[in-house]
Amino acid sequence: MTRQDQGIDFASAAMMRLISTGLARRGIAAPPSSRSSPWVPRTQKLDTLTPIMNIHGPSTVLSIADAIREVSPEPVLQALSSARDTGDLLERWRRLERFSHGRHTIEFNALDDGSFSLVHRARDAGPPPSRAESFLVLGVLTILSEIVNATAATLTADDGTVWRKHGAWRELGRAASIGRVVLTAQAEPRMLEPIGAESGYFATRLRERVAADPARRWTV
Numbered sequence: 313m314t315r316q317d318q319g320i321d322f323a324s325a326a327m328m329r330l331i332s333t334g335l336a337r338r339g340i341a342a343p344p345s346s347r348s349s350p351w352v353p354r355t356q357k358l359d360t361l362t363p364i365m366n367i368h369g370p371s372t373v374l375s376i377a378d379a380i381r382e383v384s385p386e387p388v389l390q391a392l393s394s395a396r397d398t399g400d401l402l403e404r405w406r407r408l409e410r411f412s413h414g415r416h417t418i419e420f421n422a423l424d425d426g427s428f429s430l431v432h433r434a435r436d437a438g439p440p441p442s443r444a445e446s447f448l449v450l451g452v453l454t455i456l457s458e459i460v461n462a463t464a465a466t467l468t469a470d471d472g473t474v475w476r477k478h479g480a481w482r483e484l485g486r487a488a489s490i491g492r493v494v495l496t497a498q499a500e501p502r503m504l505e506p507i508g509a510e511s512g513y514f515a516t517r518l519r520e521r522v523a524a525d526p527a528r529r530w531t532v
Contacts, residue, residue: 461499
């Protein structure tokens with residue numbers, strides 16, 4: 313039985329810690345986040361994000377993701393940051409969504425130019441994510457793509473509005489629409505050096521490599 317089957321809607325405590333750190337960077341007070349559990353009630357996230365969205369606008373919510381580079385090591389963020397490229401990052405995000413039984417999901421499609429079309433939506437017929445939740449998730453994926461690709465990303469809305477370019481968030485009006493967006497962050501994908509006979513005890517090296525990146529889709 314999932315948390316939702318029990319009638320309870322949860323949010324990631326790691327995301328709440330990121331929110332607290334991101335808001336503190338901008339001098340905005342946020343409720344302390346606990347490390348005693350991997351989950352918190354979703355209402356706690358909404359109670360934090362909704363006033364921030366109403367007072368400061370979507371650009372502030374997007375900029376929370378900038379704190380990813382400063383937060384204490386989080387296993388989930390480490391697993392995502394180890395992705396080979398943006399496509400691998402999005403696949404890892406999708407697997408984490410399945411693991412957490414979340415009600416919302418990122419739908420993504422690769423475009424011909426190497427960019428990705430993204431939309432944050434309800435997984436089933438349930439209520440959609442709030443605007444603040446969608447801005448936050450899309451901001452997090454954008455910063456993670458910059459980390460993964462070691463290059464600045466561009467995030468553009470369906471109507472052509474640029475949300476991020478050249479490593480900076482653009483100022484958006486409070487009424488900025490949110491729907492499908494296009495994420496572009498292209499760089500040479502990360503390649504692993506082959507483990508050769510000269511690399512020492514093969515099984516030890518292999519075990520170390522898998523342990524360092526357990527979220528990778530390892531193949532023979």
